[in-house]
Amino acid sequence: xxxxxSDESSLKYQPFASHVDPSFWHKLSQVKLDFDKLxxxxxxxxxxxxxxxxxxxxxxSVDCTSYNSKFEELRHQLPACGQQLNLNTVESxxxxxxxxxLEKQGDLLWQDIISGAALKNPTLLTRFFLLTxxxxxxxNFYYWFAFLAPSTSNAEIVKKPELVHSSFSFEQIExxxxxxxxxxxxxxxxxxxxxxxxxxxxxxxxxxxxSVYGMADETDWSNTYLVYADPCSQGHHPGWPLRTLLCVLTxxxxxxxxxxxQVLSLRTLSTSPFxxxxxxxxxxMTVRPLPVSESIKWIGxxxxxxxxxxxxxxxxxxxxDPKKRAENAVHLNLKLMKWRLLPNMDLDVxxxxxxxxxxxxxLGCTVARILLGWGVQNITFVDNGVxxxxxxxxxxxxxxxxxxxxxxxKAEAAAKALKLISPCVNSTxxxxxxxxxxxxxxxxxxxxxxxxxxxxxxxxxxxDVIFLLTDSRESRWLPTLLAGAKNKLAFNAALGFDSYxxxxxxxxxxxxxxxxxxxxxxxxxxxxxxxxxxxxxxxxSMADRTLDQQCTVTRPGVSAIAGALVVELMVSxxxxxxxxxxxxxxxxxxxxxxxxxxxCLLGSVPHSIRGFLPSWDQITPATHRFANCIAxxxxxxxxxxxxxxxxxxxxxxxxVYLEDLTGLTSMHKETESADVWEFSDSEGEEDDEKASSPx
Numbered sequence: 254x255x256x257x258x259s260d261e262s263s264l265k266y267q268p269f270a271s272h273v274d275p276s277f278w279h280k281l282s283q284v285k286l287d288f289d290k291l292x293x294x295x296x297x298x299x300x301x302x303x304x305x306x307x308x309x310x311x312x313x314s315v316d317c318t319s320y321n322s323k324f325e326e327l328r329h330q331l332p333a334c335g336q337q338l339n340l341n342t343v344e345s346x347x348x349x350x351x352x353x354x355l356e357k358q359g360d361l362l363w364q365d366i367i368s369g370a371a372l373k374n375p376t377l378l379t380r381f382f383l384l385t386x387x388x389x390x391x392x393n394f395y396y397w398f399a400f401l402a403p404s405t406s407n408a409e410i411v412k413k414p415e416l417v418h419s420s421f422s423f424e425q426i427e428x429x430x431x432x433x434x435x436x437x438x439x440x441x442x443x444x445x446x447x448x449x450x451x452x453x454x455x456x457x458x459x460x461x462x463x464s465v466y467g468m469a470d471e472t473d474w475s476n477t478y479l480v481y482a483d484p485c486s487q488g489h490h491p492g493w494p495l496r497t498l499l500c501v502l503t504x505x506x507x508x509x510x511x512x513x514x515q516v517l518s519l520r521t522l523s524t525s526p527f528x529x530x531x532x533x534x535x536x537x538m539t540v541r542p543l544p545v546s547e548s549i550k551w552i553g554x555x556x557x558x559x560x561x562x563x564x565x566x567x568x569x570x571x572x573x574d575p576k577k578r579a580e581n582a583v584h585l586n587l588k589l590m591k592w593r594l595l596p597n598m599d600l601d602v603x604x605x606x607x608x609x610x611x612x613x614x615x616l617g618c619t620v621a622r623i624l625l626g627w628g629v630q631n632i633t634f635v636d637n638g639v640x641x642x643x644x645x646x647x648x649x650x651x652x653x654x655x656x657x658x659x660x661x662x663k664a665e666a667a668a669k670a671l672k673l674i675s676p677c678v679n680s681t682x683x684x685x686x687x688x689x690x691x692x693x694x695x696x697x698x699x700x701x702x703x704x705x706x707x708x709x710x711x712x713x714x715x716x717d718v719i720f721l722l723t724d725s726r727e728s729r730w731l732p733t734l735l736a737g738a739k740n741k742l743a744f745n746a747a748l749g750f751d752s753y754x755x756x757x758x759x760x761x762x763x764x765x766x767x768x769x770x771x772x773x774x775x776x777x778x779x780x781x782x783x784x785x786x787x788x789x790x791x792x793x794s795m796a797d798r799t800l801d802q803q804c805t806v807t808r809p810g811v812s813a814i815a816g817a818l819v820v821e822l823m824v825s826x827x828x829x830x831x832x833x834x835x836x837x838x839x840x841x842x843x844x845x846x847x848x849x850x851x852x853c854l855l856g857s858v859p860h861s862i863r864g865f866l867p868s869w870d871q872i873t874p875a876t877h878r879f880a881n882c883i884a885x886x887x888x889x890x891x892x893x894x895x896x897x898x899x900x901x902x903x904x905x906x907x908x909v910y911l912e913d914l915t916g917l918t919s920m921h922k923e924t925e926s927a928d929v930w931e932f933s934d935s936e937g938e939e940d941d942e943k944a945s946s947p948x
Contacts, residue, residue: 730884
């Protein structure tokens with residue numbers, strides 16, 4: 254509605270109406286999450302309006318480009334200069350002093366006027382302020398626009414408005430249109446002066462207003478027009494921008510007070526991208542400026558949908574892609590963690606990490622779910638099993654439907670389930686038999702084994718982190734070898750009945766350095782792998798075993814504990830400045846590791862974590878890389894590098910090949926007491942044997 258006035262001779266202005274494109278709320282959410290965080294910052298933003306509106310109220314729009322450093326010029330759109338303040342709580346939004354905010358914005362506008370900045374860049378005259386609060390979990394927003402203008406009408410009508418074709422000749426209109434189309438600077442298109450000399454129009458920038466209207470003895474401005482781009486589409490009420498323009502005029506040219514000034518409300522129609530028509534709707538009127546108060550008051554808060562002065566509310570959740578909303582929700586949880594608790598945490602490195610899960614059983618499902626919680630976007634499962642009826646209650650990605658009709662392939666079902674949970678995740682399932690020592694391959698299986706090896710080798714190449722979560726010791730050997738050979742981060746999780754083992758492998762490099770066994774910390778490159786405590790090669794652990802020995806029999810909570818710890822260990826490594834070369838504390842004092850975090854913002858980065866539910870104990874021992882390890886020793890890595898699949902075949906087909914290659918066979922022969930080795934196999938590795946069939 255036009256502003257109210259009891260005096261019919263006073264000008265009645267048509268205020269702006271706000272229009273917020275949904276993309277603005279999406280951008281505001283991003284700015285809040287990535288930049289403002291817990292700060293309540295004032296942002297410079299752009300709005301746009303047009304004097305080429307065919308119908309409707311004069312609107313000022315904001316969208317996702319409003320936060321750009323420069324105004325994104327669109328066809329027939331004019332810039333408006335604004336500020337936006339987003340508050341942290343709805344209570345602060347409701348309680349803030351709106352009058353004080355408006356006065357501060359008015360003071361900024363007045364400073365731009367009296368300093369001359371608004372004359373050089375008239376865009377500064379079309380000023381607005383936006384107060385917001387956003388509930389980013391629900392995508393609900395409260396907002397209130399203020400379109401700044403002086404509170405007084407500051408002019409009275411002398412001659413009622415009439416369309417330009419009634420005031421100008423055809424030649425004058427054509428000349429003016431041509432001149433207007435030559436104004437290339439969008440900042441100069443909303444406010445200016447035009448002078449007619451016979452049928453020729455001359456556009457004069459607003460910066461020369463004092464020279465045009467400033468002569469004390471000049472009273473004949475019959476051929477001079479003060480022009481503004483009028484966002485109104487119809488009627489004879491001038492648009493809101495004229496209110497501020499007249500204030501500029503009386504400030505710089507006080508002698509015009511009480512004199513007749515002609516105003517041209519420029520309303521265009523676009524006939525082509527470069528040609529506009531002004532004659533159909535533009536109008537001319539004569540006004541008489543009134544004195545300006547020494548202390549200008551400012552108005553401009555927009556009325557809401559009920560016609561009252563108050564904020565508006567919008568729920569944009571339905572305008573967003575549900576998949577994008579889910580992705581943003583994950584990022585929101587992580588960024589809330591970062592804002593106050595861990596401001597230096599690098600979330601991108603976690604989310605961009607490509608994770609390969611060897612095993613899609615109890616451990617694989619748990620690990621995948623927690624990776625989702627950290628925002629990991631690329632997860633690949635490898636498994637050769639199918640979902641059985643006993644699986645869904647322990648393996649969180651499966652349902653009963655996955656186990657009927659013979660069961661769905663575990664890897665594929667797990668990948669599908671991840672996408673149901675988080676549609677934006679890139680999850681893939683590969684059904685694959687991992688070549689294993691102690692499981693010979695004859696000529697009939699040679700081709701199939703070679704294909705499996707090539708697939709696994711390619712998968713390791715394509716991923717950053719390898720999780721070893723399979724159900725037997727021997728199935729972990731080849732992934733361990735490949736991770737070591739390709740310098741990939743590898744993490745192990747294994748289960749006993751009431752115990753668990755979680756560990757990271759070292760990032761191996763043959764730099765010629767000799768491990769120092771006297772230091773308190775072991776560098777990452779000298780840390781051992783899952784097989785470094787073994788003195789025998791892995792064999793067929795599934796042969797000659799009863800049912801309880803062939804299945805993973807554990808207390809149900811053990812897998813959840815181990816799965817959570819192995820992911821948290823990965824995240825800690827990724828946040829460490831040295832990543833995989835992060836050192837691990839060697840010595841344990843009174844059963845507890847010292848509180849030395851070694852530069853990691855998430856705390857210490859242990860080599861391994863062993864937990865025991867009967868005593869509720871957890872220890873973090875560290876061990877050096879074993880020079881004769883059957884999986885990560887330099888001899889094994891060199892042999893794989895030189896012979897590739899031929900070497901793998903020798904390992905699969907011979908129970909003693911790895912022991913002969915690494916020197917374990919000769920170590921056994923040189924040992925005086927065989928009982929020591931028997932004790933090591935049966936007693937010293939009791940926990941690992943319990944962990945030999947993790948899922």
